[in-house]
Amino acid sequence: MNNSNTTEKYKLKDGSRVAVIGGGPSGTFFSYFLLNMAERIDLKLHVDIYDSRDFSSDGPPGCNMCGGIISESLVQTLATEGIDLPPTVVQRGIESYMLHMDAGSVQIKTPTQEKRIGAIYRGAGPRGIKETQWESFDGYLLGLAKDKGAHVIKGRLEKVIWKNGLPEIQMKGGTPLTYDLLGIAAGVNTSALKLFEDLKQGYTPPKTTKTFICEYYFGRETIEKTLGNSMHTFLLDLPRLEFAAIIPKGDYVTTCMLGKDIDKDLVQAFLTRPEVKRCMPKDWKWDEYVCQCMPRMNTKGSSQPFMDRTIFIGDCAVSRLYKDGIGAAYRTAKAAVSAVVFEGVSAESFKEFSWPAYKKLEKDNKIGKIIFFAVGLIQKIPLMRRAILKMITTEQNRDDHPKRMSVVLWDMFTGSAPYRTIFFRMFHPFFLASFIWNIVSSIRIFRRRKS
Amino acid sequence: MKKKSKDSGYLGNTYKDGEYIVRQGEPGNCMYEIQGGKVVVFRSEGADEIQLAELPKGEFFGEMAIFEHGVRSASVRAVGEARVLTIDKKILLRRITQDPTLAFRILEKMSHRIRELDTEIAKLKSTV
């Protein structure tokens, strides 16, 4: 009896009030799917989304600092959910990857010959952007949540307390407001997480690392001639650099560097490498960017991203290591919604019904760390790099050839498959045999050239 | 056969007016979502073509291939220029296993189509 009373106490009812802190992908996905699911079971909820950003602004005030690649699997999943990404939001459909190494460059084409990866801007675009034909991705998602009935309110969370068993929040310059549930989707580039850590109810923010993003203005014609519809990735022997990409968008190009605490020296070392210069226009100068930032990125999730009446979603809970953070925002949002609507909003419910999906992402990241370690070793050995280049070149030039290395790298760069799948592909006997064969034949070619 | 869109921001494939997207009798391992334009679904019975439906933006087709092993039961052609996104069976089934609520919208659409079929059958029976 007591138990069922407690369960009932934590169930949302008609008129229950939900505050979502953060209007980035996780906050809007959570609000959209919460209202969608509630509608299916005739539950009427009041949802307020708070965010301090204006996604229609250019530069930092409207930007959520990200490479802006929407993975192939997320594009398909969102389409199944009824969320299409229109060409007003997608600045460029990506149809291939160019892999650049010191030994040469090779193009990896999408296995389906179809553009299913989107390059987007999170805000209106880089500082001083001249074009207005594109919409911000975050602004578009926020619009969808609004259409479902969410109220979008501009504000920055400054205070959280518990009053009569309910969370009470206060925005900067606002009055305290009580809610039945808080969805915290504030990302990791915020001081708001400290407010929840200070409550001492078990939440600890994720571990993060510093990254680097910068934007160059090239103009569409130059982009067509140089980078095209490909995302350019690099396997270079640069310590601390795990992943670097150059992504063409409308008239701009985003450069993105991920790794262990990226600093200015590493940025310069990367941007002045001949492999980078090779894919940029001739007169390009590495330090003439129009916009740049060094946001933090989630590298290890929170160990308890929930409390009674509070669920953390997206980056401030768990994410995917170095890729598909927006996909992780979607997954955590869906896992949170299922618990909220069908099971209740107690810490117990979140632990039992949302946490397993979160943990799955974290477990996969552990495998990801092993893969990045292996790739790091390969990056250091020139012979290995030559073997990779040879293997992909053969695979891409022959339609009938099994695409073992191409698929592994495609999934790694696009975020289309879990690290677990990539791991099993990498350690498949056929893959290993083929890789060893390519190493041996690279040695032979090298010796022949030398002699 | 597939034409890449000139506009850099389009996702999926663009099909010209009258171009086939799916052919009756062919094996299928994906479904499709219409991102822009319209398509027509029809069955070939001997030399005749029987139109089953015209589907606008936002609609699915080919979803039976996700849940069954059979061949395509009908053909689909673009009406005017149509932009269509392919959704892989493997990706979709894996995601549905992880999050069964992802199937709600497909079920909703299928249920809607059954409702329409019921109406059609009732109409046909009343005229016989």
Ligand SMILES: Cc1cc2nc3c(=O)[nH]c(=O)nc-3n(C[C@H](O)[C@H](O)[C@H](O)COP(=O)(O)OP(=O)(O)OC[C@H]3O[C@@H](n4cnc5c(N)ncnc54)[C@H](O)[C@@H]3O)c2cc1C
């Ligand atoms: C360099 C870099 C490149 C990346 N590239 C990609 C990529 O190409 N593809 C991909 O899928 N992912 C990428 N990611 C990851 C991706 O950016 C994140 O995983 C994703 O943005 C997480 O979404 P979120 O909604 O959880 O957090 P965020 O996007 O950070 O959104 C949080 C929101 O909360 C708001 N907020 C914060 N504090 C408060 C407060 N106190 N009150 C009110 N509102 C508040 C913020 O204004 C913001 O709008 C990249 C990340 C980095 C750092």
